[in-house]
Structure formats: structure tokens, C-alpha cells
Amino acid sequence: MTSSATTPLIPRRVLFGNPDKASTQISPDGSHLSYLAPVDGVLNVWVGPADDPAAAQPVTQDADRGIRFYGWAYTNSHILYIQDKGGDENWRLYSVDLASGAIVDLTPVEGTQARLQQASPDFPDELLVALNDRVPELHDIYRINIRTGERQRVLQNEGFAGFMSDDAFELRLAARMTPDGGSEFLKPDAAGGWSPWMHIAMEDTLTTSPVGFNKAGDTMYMLDSCGRNTAALTSLELDSGTQTVLAEDPQADIHGTLVHPTEKHVQAVASTFDRKQWQILDVTITHDMAYLRQVSPGDIDVISRTLDDGIWIVAYVVDNGPVRYYRYDRETRQATYLFSNRQALDGLPLAQMHAVVIPARDGLDLVSYVTLPVGHEREDDPQRPAAPLPMVLLVHGGPWARDEWGYDPWHQWLANRGYVALSVNFRSSTGLGKDFINAGNHEWGGKMHDDLIDAVSWATQQGIADPQRIAIMGGSYGGYATLVGLTFTPETFACGIDIVGPSNILTLLESIPAYWQPQIELFAKRVGDHRTADGQAFLTELSPLHYVDRIQRPLLIGQGANDPRVKQAESDQIVQAMQAKGIPVTYALYPDEGHGFARPENDLSFSAIAEAFLAQCLGGRFEPLGDDLAGSSLTVPTGAEQIPGLAEKLSA
Template sequence: MPALDTIPLIPREHLFGNPTRAQGQISPDGKWLSWLAPHNDVLNIWLAPRDNPDDARAMTSATDRPIRQHMWSPDGTSLLYIQDKAGDENFLLYRVDVVSGEETTLTPFEDTRVQIVGSSETIKNAILVGLNNRDPQWHDVHRLNLTTGELELIYENNAFAGFMADDTLTLRMAMAQNDAGGTDYFRFDGNSVEEEPFETTAMEDSMTTSPAGYTVDGSVLYWLDGRGRNTAALYAQDTATGERTLIAEDDKADISGTLRDQKTGEVLGYTVTYLRREFTALDAGIGASFDFLDGKLEGDFGISSRTEADDTWIIWNDPLTAPAKTYIYDRKAGTLDPFYVARPELEGAPLQPMHGIEIKSRDGLTLPSFLTLAAGSDPDGNGKPDAPGPMVLLVHGGPWARDEYGFNSQHQMLANRGYHVLSVNFRGSTGFGKDFINAGNKQWGLAMHDDLIDAVEWAIEEGIAARDKVAIMGGSYGGYATLAGLTFTPEVFACGVDVVGPSNLETLLSTIPPYWAPMVKIFHERMGNPETEEGLALLKAASPLYKADQIIKPLLIAQGANDPRVKQAESDQIVGAMKDAGIPVTYVLYPDEGHGFAKPDNSLAFFAITENFLAETLHGRAEPLGDVLEPSTAEIVEGKSHVKGLGG
């Protein structure tokens, strides 16, 4: 592909290193701006006055693991964030006082995972949290005073997977999985839960039906509901009478989110995402604001933070072929001011457009998919390359999740290196209605995998992919799909990259985190029940471990040692089986990571190894490894010789 030689190589650091800024927010009173940015090379929380953004100071001092999520306390006096240890997903809640800078651990417990159960528009100094420090399987509900740090037990839980509260921080609902694999919803009567559920779902509706919260006065409960239909629609339920009113629906995709009035809790608009994200306003003022923004911004946008008065919004903007930008939108003044560019080093970089496409499966399902063509391969911009070339099938995790349209660092790196990149929403993916999800039930390694193979065949027939130069790559379920691809269909793929992917579905289900136990029935119904002879046989047949001797193509495996979802044993098992069979494999282990790689140094090391691994087989280009591994904790357990630059 000669044109590729004339296109600059985008440095890995620009795509996967620390962003300059991220996750911009505004305080409830509109006086402060906050964001994440490097402090001593680690992402921390920063703060600046709204009227003087340059007067910024770091509010936290994380030195090892980056802070990846932060929020404002309802009263605006403090910043909150959650953090785990080395990827163990035992997230604790921390508070930083805006004035003094004093930091407090609000949930000072070991081996505990905090959940936010409820917050309030009228009670500003408290929230409800769930803590599993008494029993790792169950989250007890506590009222947390954000000022004093006092925790008051509200409900000791020995039965329920989740809760919902109203604006008074009173528990109104408890959820439990039923024997069918669906969900039962119970009302609270004072401090106790009623014996009979007031709403229930079957297994088929469990992933498209959920309560979406109460209005502030508690008179209306919103639902995203797929019962009696395919796609999830938005309903309002009168809490006194139980009467339900349909607000919005879409034939192709679920209603995926709502925008609420912060004073009343009423729905002002909703989002539907099929191939592209579409917002529909139900309020004239909101509609006018979105029309204004649509006229000012290129690409997709949305609200990431709002003041209590709703007069100022922080707007994210994905221009798609330029780095993400964030703006401050003053609704009263009608001004849109730049806040920051997330990765300014990507300004002017040769970023490639993404194409939303529909692919037909062999049994007639429509698979919403996303294609990014290799840099330089489509000079006339018609969405088709001039000639077939190497392709990476990039498979999403979950599997009960989805791929979406927009800037994607992995797509951009791979396309810049000379590969077409295809991401497929295979059956079992969420967002496209319950029929699409349920078509994946008990289809791991079967029809779910067939969808991926059908997408590859589509790309070959369309003149996009060269048949002998297709790689498969992904994390979590995508890692499983990689292993399945190289074991079940070894002739299809030239190589594979598996990140934290399970190799043995039986051991995967036997080692789930304890706080997932209340929901284990859904795994049995959708994957196979290891407690039955038929289910166990299904799980074993779908486990790549037992077909490891079928692997004939190069394989790269990356694993976090502290992963609570897909244990290190999942990677160890298949690496061991391949070694026993005399099959080469490259295995990279990160001792301080979990289900994916949070530290930029580790992420950079992984993608450096990956692009050089792919270059060996697919013959794309790669930025040399250089000294990228030195600051990372990556341990090359097996197969250094299979990656250019790693050595023997």
C-alpha cells in the first residue's frame, strides 16, 4: 500500500498515553471547574475557579494508579472519587475538601467494594452507599454524611442484588434475581421489604428492562422497559396507581438514556443509539440548546456536567477525525467557550473516519458494525479501499455490551499502521432489543462466533480484507473470541491478540467475584449451567482450552494478575496447554493490573508489543519498541522471540 508510506506514523504515546485533560466538570454552584490531568505523570483531580481557569491546582496526589472517575458532592463543598488497589476492583470512596484540600477515606475498609445507591437534589450533605464489608456477597445500605464521614446502617441486606431510593434518601425498591433468570422488584414498606414483587421480568427481558429513577416528589417512576415488545421503550409509572404511560420508543434500538430536570426529576429528553447517537428533546428549552450546539460543533456531542441552576453545561465533543474537545456552554448568555482539548498532540494527525455499516449474518440477523479503513487506502473517500488489505477484527467485551460510533484509539492506531479495522455487534450485544440479545443465549463459540466469521467473509467479499491477512483481537469476551477464533476456526485468522480472555468457561463461572453471586442465574441461563450435565457439556464444548492443540497461528496473550473477573488462571491454563502441545505463544503478565490496563505505562507497553506482533504476521508498519517496556511492569512470561524487538 504505497500511499501509507507518505502518511506520518502517529506515536503510541499520543493515542494511549495520559490525556492532557479529561472528564471536565463544573461545581453545582457554577463557581469551580474540575478535571483529571497528570500530576507527576499520574492522573489526578485538578481544580480552578470558573472565572480564572488558569489558576489551577492539583487536589489529589495519587502516585501509582491513576484516578479514573471523579464527581462533585451534591453541596459542592468537596470532590469525590473512587479508587481500587492494583486492579482488584475493590473500589473505595474518597472525599477532598475544596477549601482546605484535606482528603478523607469515606469507606475505610479492606476488601470492600462501594456502590452509590442514591443521592438527592434536596439533601445536599448525604448520599446512600452500599458496602459489602460485612459479607462480600451482599451490599448493606448505609447513609453517608459527606461532611463528617459518619456511616449509618439503613438496611442489612441478605437477599438483594440492588436498591433504589427516592429524593428523601428513603429506600423505595429492592431487586433480586428470580429462579427464571429475570428480576423481581420489591417495594419497601417502612424499613422492611414486601414479600411479593410489584413488578417482575422473565429472563428474556432482564437486560432490556430496568427502573430509571423517581421524580423528586416520588410520584412517578420511570422505566426503560422491553416487556411485551422488542426494544426498550421509556415509560412513566404513577407510583400511587401503577398506571404506565409510554413516552418514547424506537424500532431499531433501545432507549439508552434520559436527560432529567434537576429540580423535578422529570424527563426532558432521551437518547437512542443505533449506528449513531441521536438525542430527542421533549422540552422546548432543551431542544433550543441542542439546536444551538448542533450549529456550532462538528461531530457528536453531549452533556457531561450541569450546574444546579442548569444555566451552564460542560459539553463533550467528538469531532471523529480530530481529538475530543470540551466546552463551557453558558445557556443564558448563549456562549460556547473552549475548556480544553483532551489530546492536543493529535491536532492535525492523520486520523481516519469511521463508517457505520450493517452486515447480514448467515441466518438473516442484521449486525450493526463499524469499519475504519487503513490510512491511505481510500483516496476517493467512498468507504471502500482501492484493494483488499490486512484487517483486524476487533471484538468488544461483555459480551453483553456493544461497540459504538466515534473516536477509538485502537481503531486509529491500527488504521495508521496499515490495517482495516472492523468491530461487529454480534448477537448477544446490547442496545438493539431483546431479540438480538437473546439470540446469543447459550451461543458462546456457536452462533455468536458465526457472526464474527460472517463479518470476516463480508469484508473479504466486499474487497476490504485479504483472506490470508485477517487478525482477531479483543479484551474480556473479545479475548475469549480470539481464543475461539484460533481454536474453532484456525484457518480463518492469521494471528490473534487475547487480552484477559477466559479460556475455560467452567472455571470462569466458578471463580466470579462474590458480589456477582446474586446474579449468577443469568450467567447459567445465557451461557450454560455447570450444575447440569447438559450445561456442563455446553460450557466445555465452548471452551477453547480443550482445543488448544488446534492453534496453528501466532497468539499473543496479555493478562492482569489481579483480575477479579477473569482470573490469571484462565490465561495460565491455555498457555500451559499450548506449551505441552509444543505450540509457540507470547504471554505478557502485568502484576499490578486487573481486568484491563489502567496505568498508561502498561497500556503503552501492551500496544507496543501488539503492533510489533501484528507486523510480524500481517506485515503492517510499527513504531519500534524502543525503551517502552522499561517504565511498565510487563513481564514477558513466554515467547519473547515472536515479537520483533523483544529478543530471544
């Protein structure tokens, strides 16, 4: 390949290792800056003076999986973070006293999952936390002191999927699903119970939800698709019921909001068709946003703000470089560069990501993203190579999620190895209106898969992809799509990589986590009803497990043993079925992982295996396994001999 001679091989460690710094935040009072950064190879929270980030020191002590989600308490002297064990998603909530260094487990109950319900500047020492310690299916609401860990139950959940609260720690709304697959919001009544207030039809449930309340508490902001296709931002006066549309985008759902930290009104909204766009609703930030657009290339995200709104932390996302973080002073209107998330990316031959709209066979527009190897773009059309190349179709999970433009390590990795990377927002993907989501109802393995095949056909017809060298790869739903690709359309793909993908939709729905039970109608109405005979027959038809004899091409499977969503049994059973029929498969199992690979050592080891696998199937470049398996928990129950060099590394 041309790129082998002209483009340096980017080490996997640069692409898949820990970021230098991530999740940058400013303390509510603006005195301190925080971020995630490695300590001995494990992500922890660092805190330093806002005017001297280089003086930051680690304040947490995680030595295993790394911390991924954290935030400031309104005390300005505490950090809050969550952590699970081995990927089991039984999150515990911790507080860190920055003065003493003491770490308090605020939810020290085994086998339960904590969810932060509400933090408020009105109660800086306390939190509302949802915890399923009484009934696994339901989260009760507790008031917890972050200094002492003392907790008091303030509401016993009698069947709700969740609650909406305000800064006064008042539970304003309860939500539950209805038998028709819709949702219902209820308000507290005079008798101490809950009375129905608003019903959302099934077709609107994934595009309609409350955002928050105004400062007075008499108006609720909502993302609302009722009576329209794309979700608009609306304000709803709670007493009169008057609803006003504040912002909308005919092509895409409003999906992001900038809310004033104390006044609580929405100042700007974002929507993404192919690229993120901001609409300004509050003229007081018009000049701020205009200035920030000139500071650095890329799509803007305001990711943290002080309570007085004087300081913003702003991130700039590009497709061919690291995320750049700035500290923006609104009074002086000056943005100061802080750092990037991956300095090692600077100066590397990274490829551009192109947004394209691919027509599906029934006329739907599939917003997609294609990345070509550097040096292969045609001068007259940079979205096409001079000659067809091997391609990897990357299928996102969810399926109620979406792909977006920006830096993507998988796209860069594949492009650097000589492949075209293609990501497709197939029907059921979010952000593109309710009609697009609902077009995927009961279409797992059906029209959702047709969209992927249509994208492959487009890529070959456009001269982008070599039809004999196309792989399919993805995680969760993307893993399922991979198995569908190799069983339902067995001659389309040269190989497949399934990461934590379900093989049997019936057993998947029968084994969902207990705390998903309040939302079971979501799956029943949109995927299929595993509780009825007809539904069971339908789901069986959608399940690749029953078609393993059709598999003709190599398959690599990655699975976390502690996955609470797609249990290990989903991978075990298809591996066993393939073995029973004498069909080769490589199975990479990680005993300390859940739904995906959180530990960098595990992520790196799987990417190394996947790279060797793709090179063998598609003929691209690859970096030898080297020591990229070191420190991982990788086990390979079967098929190690199918990956060049893997058996030798494991035996060594």
C-alpha cells in the first residue's frame, strides 16, 4: 500500500493509552482546576490552583481501573467520584476532602448501584443520591452528608424509573414507563403520593425529556418532539400549562444546553446533523461565543463554569488532533491555553474525517463519517481514494446512540494501517429526529442491518472500498451487528470483530440488570417482547446464535466476564455453537472487565490482537504484538492460533 511507504506507523500506545489530561473542570468558586491524569498508569483526579495548573497533585488513590467520572462538590473543598469493581457497574459514590486527603465511601453497600440525583449550592455539604439497596429493581432517594457519609432515606421508590429534583432538594416529578411503551410523568399530590401529570407517547419517549427548572421553579425546560419530528427546546409554565418553543433544528434534535449556573435559564443549545451547531438564546453570551470561535479551530464545548459565571473551561474538538482546553475569563474576554488531552498526537500524520450523507434503499438519509488513509485522498474529491481500499465498517453501540464528527482513535488507527474507516448512523440512531429512531423499531437484524449493507454498497460504488476486503466491527449493538453481518449476509464481509455483542436477543432480554426492569417496555416495544410466545419466536429469528452454520469468514470476539448488560454467556454460547460445528473462532475474555474495556492495558491488548487479525484478513499494515499484552488480564479460551504471534505471546 502507498501509505506503508509514505506514512509512519503510529504506535497503538499513542492512540489507545491513557490521555495526558481529560475531564477538565473549574471549582465552583474558581480557585482550583481539576482533571483526570495517570498515576502509575491509572487515571486519577488531580487538583491544583486555577492560575497554576502545572502545580496540580493527585487527590485520589485508584490503583486498578482508573476513575472516569468525577465532579466538584459545592463546598469547593471536596471532589466526588464514582467507581465500580471489575466493570460490574455497581457504582459507589466517594467524596475526597482536599484539605485532609480523607476519602469517604458515601454508599458502602455491596451489590448496589449509586446514582447522583442532585447537588445544590444551597446545600453544599449534602447530596441527593439514588440507591437500590432495598430492592434491586428500584432506586430509593437518600440525603447524604459528603463529610460524614451520614445518610437518610427521603423517599421510598414504589415503582418509578427515576425522579426530577431541584436545587431546593425537592422531588418535583417522578417518571415511569406505561404498558404501551410510552412514559408518564407524575407530580406530588396533597396526600403524599403521586398524581399523573403528563403522558408521552411511545414514539416520543427517546426524544422528549425534562431538562430542568428555572430559578423561580415555576417553569420547566424540556426537550420535546411531541407534534414535530426533531426535539425542540421548550419552556413549560407549570401552573398554566403554556408551552413555548425556544429553539429547534429541522434536521436534528436539540441535544445540548448551556444553562446559567445560578439563574438557571438556558443560554444556548446545540444540535448535530453532521457537525455540531450552536444557537444562542441569551444575548449576554453572544460576544463570548463569537470570541471563542476565533480562539482555536474545532467544535466548541463549554464543559465547566464557576458559580459567578466569570470563568469557563472550554474544549475544542477537531478530527485530526487532540482536544485543546482553555480557561476563559469573561470579564477580560481572554482565553488562556491550558493543555491538550494527548500531546503525543501533535505532529503525527493524522487523517481527516469527512461527513457524508448516504441514501438508504427506502430513502432515509444516513449521516455517516468516512476517514481515508493519509496520502490516498484524491485532490478533486478528498472523500475518495485514487483506487478502492480495504475498509472497516465501524458500528456504534446502543443502538440508541450515534456517531459524531471529531477525533476518533479507531478511525485514526484504521486509517494509519491502510484502511478506510466508515461509521454509519443507521436507523434507531439518536439525534436525527424521532422518525429516524422509530424507523428502527422491531428492525434489529432487519432494516437496521440493511442500512449498513447500503452504506457498504455506497462505498464500493463510489470507488472507496474494495468489495473483497471489507470488515465489520463494533461493540454492544455493534457487536450484535457484526454477528448479524457474518450470519445474515455471510459473503459481504471478509471478517468480523464482535466486542461484548449479544448473540441471542431472547437471552439478552431475559438477563438484563434488575435496575433496568422499570424500563422493560422500552425493549419490548422497540426490539421485541420476550414475554410472549410470538415475541420469543420473533426474537429467535433475529438472533445470530441460531445461524452459526452460515459463518464463512473469520471472527474475533472480545468479552468482559463481569458485563452486567451483555452477559458473558452471550459470547460463550456462540463460541460453543461454532466449536460444535467445527467453525474456527478466536475468543478474547477479560476477567476484570465489564461492558467494554476500561483498563488501558486491556484495551491496548485487544487492539493489538484486532490489528493482527485485520492484517491477516484484509492485508493492511500492522505493528507487531510486542509487549502490548503486558499488564492485561487477557485470556484466550480458544482460537489463539488464529492470530499471528498470539499463541507464542501467551505461552511466554
